[in-house]
Amino acid sequence: MKDCILITGASSGIGMELAKLFAKDGHDLVLVARHNDKLKEIEKDLEDEFGINVMTISKDLSIPSASDEIFDELERNSVDIEILVNNAGFGSYGAFVKTDLKTSLEMIEVNVSALTHLTRLFLPSMIEKGHGKILNVASLAAFPPGPYMNVYYSTKAYVLSFSVALNEELKGxxxxxxxxxxxxxxxxxxxxIGLTSAETFSIKSMSAQRVAEIGYKGLKDGKLIVIPGFINKLTAFGLRFVPKKTAAHFVAIGQISRK
Structure with a gap:
């Protein structure tokens, strides 16, 4: 399989919707997630509907060896990755001192370490070929500090900073x-994560399908930072002018009000 798209966290949500968009455009896929049964359902559906080849790999990215195992499996099967989509991620809610330490460390492993690891593994071949794309899924949470979701917000801030810096390094x-x-x-x-509302900053939720469509177009158009939704864009822009301490205070108020 040549010029494939590798998508992590592909069994639901934004990852699954991105898989459908790539499949619709005729791309062969490598889908990674923990839930093998769900992956197999998606594999059959996409192959039947779009006539593409789909390879599924069931891995838990909170396990440090998972990224190397994915890379090695693709190497053994002569699968060439053209586009890497680092979508897998999760969060947790609660005061940092009361949250489960194991969960926080696993979150860092999935949201930060696996994303970094997979990027480092697949990037050299892209550079050698002179073409390739990487789509990292961060969050609006990347912009302010996030009390009561401290580790999650911090991991997404890393993803944003890492992506922007890496893109600069890759010029040419x-x-x-x-x-x-x-x-x-x-x-x-x-x-x-146990929140009773789907709102953050009192912003209405978007569908995973719509978010995937906007992200997919942004990737195809060569955009660096893609923020779906006008209010989300406005929020991210406004946060540039708000002191971090003030932003953290307002996020904390919003988080407490949802519990």
Whole structure:
């Protein structure tokens, strides 16, 4: 398989919707997620509907060896990755001192370490070929500090900074980095972290399909930072002029009001 698209966190939400968009355009896919049964369903659906080749890999990216195992499996099967989509990620809610340490460390492993690891593994071949794309999924949470979701917000700030800096390093190589920063999105995210509302900064949620469409277009158009939704863009822009301490205070008020 040549010029494939590798998508992590592909069994639901934005990752699954991105897989559908790439498949519709005729791209072969490598889909990675923890839930093998769901991956197999998606594999069959996409192959039947779009006539593409889909390879699925069931891995838990919170395990440090997972990224190397994915890379090695693709190497053994002579699978060439043209576009890497680092979409996998999760969050948790609560005061940092009361949150489960194991969960926080696993979050860093998935949201930061695996993203960095996979990028480092697949980037050299892209540079050697003189073309390739990387789509990293961050969040509107990348812009302010995030009390009561401290580690999650911090991981997304890393993804944003890492992506922008890496894109600068890659000028002239033919490899492009795009970072997608969605606001509240209708996925399983809120349910998993235990929030009672899907809102952040009182912004209405967007569908995962719409977020994926905007991110996909941004990637194709060569944009660096993609923020879906006018209000989300306005929020991100406004946060540039708000002191970090003030932003943290208002985020904290919003988080407390949702519990």
């Amino acid at each position: 190589t033919g490899v492009q980095v795009t970072v997608l920063c969605p606001g509240p999105t209708d996925t399983n995210f809120q349910k998993r």
